[in-house]
Amino acid sequence: MDAVEAARCAVSAPALATRGLQKRFGSLVVARDIEFALPQGARHALVGPNGAGKTTLINLITGMVQPDEGRIFLGEAEITSSLPEERVKRGLVRTFQINALFPHLSALEAVTLAVCERRGGGGDWWRRLPSMHDEIDEAYDILRSLMLDEHCQRLTRELAYGQQRLLEIALALATKPRVLLLDEPAAGVPRDEIAELFGAIAGLSQHISVLFIEHDMDLVFRFASRIIVMVGGRILVEGTPGEIAADERVREVYLGRRGHG
Amino acid sequence: MQAASDATAARYLHFEEQVRWRSTETAFWVATLLPFLLFKSYLSLASQVAITALFALSLDLILGYAGIVSLGHAAFFGLGAYAAGLIAKHGWGEPLSGLVIAAAFAGVVGYAASFIIARFRHLTLIMITLGLGLLLYEAANSASWLTGGADGLQGMRMWPLLGYFKFDLYGVTAYSYSLAVLFLVFLAARRLIHSPFGLSLRGIRENPVRMPAIGAPSPARIRKIYTLSAVIAGAAGALLAQTTSTVSLEVLGFQRSADVLVILILGGAGRLYGGILGAIIYMVARDQFSGVNPQYWYFWIGLLLIAVVMLLPNGILGGLARWTSRWTPSKRRGAP
Numbered sequence: 001m002d003a004v005e006a007a008r009c010a011v012s013a014p015a016l017a018t019r020g021l022q023k024r025f026g027s028l029v030v031a032r033d034i035e036f037a038l039p040q041g042a043r044h045a046l047v048g049p050n051g052a053g054k055t056t057l058i059n060l061i062t063g064m065v066q067p068d069e070g071r072i073f074l075g076e077a078e079i080t081s082s083l084p085e086e087r088v089k090r091g092l093v094r095t096f097q098i099n100a101l102f103p104h105l106s107a108l109e110a111v112t113l114a115v116c117e118r119r120g121g122g123g124d125w126w127r128r129l130p131s132m133h134d135e136i137d138e139a140y141d142i143l144r145s146l147m148l149d150e151h152c153q154r155l156t157r158e159l160a161y162g163q164q165r166l167l168e169i170a171l172a173l174a175t176k177p178r179v180l181l182l183d184e185p186a187a188g189v190p191r192d193e194i195a196e197l198f199g200a201i202a203g204l205s206q207h208i209s210v211l212f213i214e215h216d217m218d219l220v221f222r223f224a225s226r227i228i229v230m231v232g233g234r235i236l237v238e239g240t241p242g243e244i245a246a247d248e249r250v251r252e253v254y255l256g257r258r259g260h261g
Numbered sequence: 262m263q264a265a266s267d268a269t270a271a272r273y274l275h276f277e278e279q280v281r282w283r284s285t286e287t288a289f290w291v292a293t294l295l296p297f298l299l300f301k302s303y304l305s306l307a308s309q310v311a312i313t314a315l316f317a318l319s320l321d322l323i324l325g326y327a328g329i330v331s332l333g334h335a336a337f338f339g340l341g342a343y344a345a346g347l348i349a350k351h352g353w354g355e356p357l358s359g360l361v362i363a364a365a366f367a368g369v370v371g372y373a374a375s376f377i378i379a380r381f382r383h384l385t386l387i388m389i390t391l392g393l394g395l396l397l398y399e400a401a402n403s404a405s406w407l408t409g410g411a412d413g414l415q416g417m418r419m420w421p422l423l424g425y426f427k428f429d430l431y432g433v434t435a436y437s438y439s440l441a442v443l444f445l446v447f448l449a450a451r452r453l454i455h456s457p458f459g460l461s462l463r464g465i466r467e468n469p470v471r472m473p474a475i476g477a478p479s480p481a482r483i484r485k486i487y488t489l490s491a492v493i494a495g496a497a498g499a500l501l502a503q504t505t506s507t508v509s510l511e512v513l514g515f516q517r518s519a520d521v522l523v524i525l526i527l528g529g530a531g532r533l534y535g536g537i538l539g540a541i542i543y544m545v546a547r548d549q550f551s552g553v554n555p556q557y558w559y560f561w562i563g564l565l566l567i568a569v570v571m572l573l574p575n576g577i578l579g580g581l582a583r584w585t586s587r588w589t590p591s592k593r594r595g596a597p
Contacts, residue, residue, distance in 0.1 A: 062474070088476035100474070102467035105460075108275055113464050114475040116457040122477055123485070125458035130276040132457065140272050153275050175476050 013076050015040050015209035016092070016179045021060055021070035030056045031067065032234040038179065041206040045224035046213045049253060052230040054213045055097060058181050062094045063087050074179065089118075091178030095168040097187055097213075103157035107148055107167050110156060111139035114174035142170050146200050162193035166200065173204075180204070182212035186219065198223050217254075221245070229253070280455045289534070293440055297433070304432035310544045311439035312500045317524045317536025318443075318450060319493035324522075325531030326454055327486050328466030329378065332387050332518055333394025334494055336374075339513030341367040341495025343401065346414045346508035354420035356438065356503050363499035364492045371491020378487050379480040382469065391515075398513040414508035428504065435504035442500060443537075446493055451533060453489075462486055466531075523562065527569050529576025538578055 014037035021034035030053045038044055046054050059065040061072055063084040072080045074092050082090070102110045115135045116122040130136075143152045146166045151159055156167060165185060172180055185201060186194045194216075202223055204210065214220050220227060220241070227244045229236045231253055237244065244250055296307040316338055323329040344363035353359065374393060381389060401408045408414055421427045426434045453459050464472055465479050472479040502508045511517060520543070521536075528539025543562070550558045573580035 064473075084473040085476050085478055088474060094474060096471075096474075100468055100471045102464055102471065104467055105463060106275065108272060109460060110464075112276075113457075113460050113477075117461065117475055117477045122457050122461050123482065125453045125456045125485075127456055128280060128452075129455055129457065129460060130273050130280055133273065135457075136272055136276065137269070152272070171471075171475055 014038055014073075015042065015075060016061070016211070017073045018061065019071045019073075021057075021072070022068045023056065023060055023065065024068060030233050031060060032232075034060075034070070034235060036228055036235060036238060038209050038211055040209055042209045042211070043202065043223060043225050044211045045220040045227045046211055046230065047215070047217070047220055047227060048230035048236075053233040054230055055183055056233075057230070058094055058183055058213070061181065062092060088175055091176065092181075093172045093175045093177035093179070094181040095172050095183055095185060097183040099161075099164050099168060101156045101164060101167060101171070104155060106153050106155055107143060107159065107163075107170070108136070108139055108152040110167065111142055111152075111170050111174050112136055114171050115139045115142075118175050139174060142173050143167075145173075146170050147196075162189045162197065165189050165197060169200065177208055179209045179211070182210065184213050184215070186214065186216070194219065276455075286534075290444065293444075296436060301431065304436045306432075306544065306548055308432050308435040308439045308504050309501070310540050311436065311443045312497050312504070313521070313524065313544055314537040314540035315439070315443045315446060315500065316494055316497040316521050317528070317540050318447065318533065319490045319497065320521050320525050321530055321533060321536045322450060322454075322462075322486055322493070323490045324525065325533075325535065326459065326466060327462040327483060328469070329483060329487065330383065330386050331390040332522065333390035333392070333515075334490075334521055335513055335515070335517035336390075336394045336397045337367040337371055337491040337494035338498035338501075338517060338521075339397060339401065340370055341498030342502040342508045342512040343408055343414065343498075344495070345499035345502040346417050347407070349417040349419055349503065349506075350414065354418045356419060356422050359503060360442070360496060360499045363502075364496040367495020367498070368488050368492035371495075372484070372488040374491070375484040375487040379483040391518075394513065394515060394518050398510070398515070401513050402510060408508070408510070411510055413510060414502075417502065417506045417508075419503055419506055428506070432504070439500050439504060442496060446496065447533065447537075450493075454533065458482070458485075523566055525576075527566065527576060529573075529578030529580075532576070532578050532582075535576050535578045539576070542577070 016038040018034050018036060021031050023031040034057060046057070048054055056065065060067050063079070063082060067080070070080070071078055074087070074090055077090070079087050079090065079092065105113065112132070112135055113122070115138050116132070119135060121127070121132070121135070140149065140152065143149050146169060148163060148166055148170060151163055156164065159167065169182070169185065182201065186197055189197055198219055201210065201212065224241060226238065226240055228238045229244065229250050236249060236253065237247055239247070296304055300307065320331065320334050323331060341363040344366040345359050348359045348362060377389060378386065402410055419428050422434055422438055426437070428434050454462070461477055461482055464477065465482060469479055498512055501512065524539035524543045525536045527542060528537065529535030546561070547558060550561055569577060575583070
């Protein structure tokens with residue numbers, strides 16, 4: 001009975017939610033009363049013109065920037081004042097717009113590092129790495145699920161750009177996220193590799209709730225079940241792809257009648 | 262099935278490759294015994310080389326692996342030297358326990374400093390470590406009632422090593438002692454860098470911003486390795502004090518901090534053997550050159566340093582590794 005109860009709770013509470021999030025840098029307001037909820041298993045997109053505050057919102061949620069006001073909830077628990085690495089341990093994980101990888105570690109080493117950290121053995125200084133078969137196997141399986149297994153022994157900096165973007169996601173997956181925030185996962189990826197990359201994201205476990213920032217509206221309409229539009233540090237509108245496509249205000253922002261004036 | 266298990270083995274082998282004890286390593290450590298047979302009159306120099314190598318190894322752990330720059334690492338070398346010297350001066354001349362106490366003392370100070378170190382990087386860190394070094398130097402200089410100031414600490418009375426081996430004039434005991442400590446610390450450091458902890462240090466070096474995003478507590482790791490590095494530097498200082506029965510103020514000097522950095526960069530940082538190789542080249546070259554014209558010694562070192570960093574960005578050992586990998590098929594690139 002307990003398990004059923006727990007499952008019902010998990011369904012009712014959103015995976016991630018914010019209330020009245022505010023942040024200003026000097027006189028510039030970069031987040032204004034941000035309120036949204038990401039349901040369990042969601043695939044939501046965060047869109048908006050440059051400078052709308054999308055990456056800042058991710059920085060606020062992951063604790064890399066502290067909000068001036070407001071609260072952040074991961075499931076039932078409030079995480080507003082938790083350290084970034086604590087949030088990661090609780091399952092809130094992000095990727096970066098610009099590759100933030102480990103250039104001189106091989107892909108397998110990098111993901112093994114992340115797996116070791118999640119399992120709590122990352123500070124162990126007497127165990128030999130080659131003997132950590134469970135961790136290495138798990139890292140290898142993650143890399144294989146993203147079709148990186150053939151390249152896993154190469155140094156990160158020797159990988160093609162599209163493969164590096166996949167490695168970003170592999171590193172995030174190694175932390176066993178419940179909520180995954182992807183900051184422009186396809187940025188700089190060659191056109192023909194983008195579909196593959198988003199296919200991998202769409203194919204992630206339904207236990208992972210995903211919020212991704214993306215500029216290409218075709219991709220957004222294809223892969224997101226709901227879309228959040230941000231302008232000037234606040235949420236302009238949130239809705240299904242159909243609603244967003246029909247929304248007059250979104251058109252104005254994107255067609256530049258007012259947005260780029 | 263066979264293919265599957267081969268693939269599985271390959272991924273462990275990827276890590277095993279880096280950990281494997283190579284025959285060149287055995288050859289190297291056997292070669293460190295040569296001075297006992299071939300260069301008996303140079304055993305004192307050999308002992309100093311081993312001590313400097315140990316000091317460079319301590320810097321390699323923080324600079325080469327965790328990417329923490331230090332321009333004041335002599336602080337811990339000097340603390341170890343003075344601690345060992347004072348213990349021996351005030352009636353306890355037993356070397357091994359003196360070594361342990363001195364190293365632990367440097368470690369305690371290192372641990373305290375690590376809370377500041379873990380918060381900064383790059384230029385700030387260089388200035389902080391430089392400041393720490395200068396501060397301790399002047400403190401030791403002014404506390405001449407304790408340290409002997411500029412005259413150095415005199416009157417150390419060392420007991421025989423293990424109660425049997427006296428510290429002789431030729432340096433047989435000194436070199437045996439220093440080499441043994443260097444070898445044991447090297448083995449421990451080698452084990453450490455091939456552990457998950459060691460991998461996380463390389464992660465900090467490669468991308469400190471990413472580490473919290475994979476849930477790694479970088480500051481705690483930095484504090485650990487910095488403390489350990491201070492312990493090893495302190496042990497090196499203690500060895501110098503014990504084997505020479507004197508401590509001069511220059512153990513804390515800026516020159517020593519700069520020299521060890523040069524040695525590590527010359528040899529190749531982040532490779533464990535880089536500091537050892539650098540120490541051998543640097544110390545032997547200094548010994549030879551300074552016989553010819555001592556005042557120009559740093560001219561040649563300056564020239565060598567510029568040449569090495571321009572032509573071999575990863576030091577002499579890095580250059581050697583790249584050169585040998587051209588002649589052997591690379592194993593890193595193969596698919597599992």
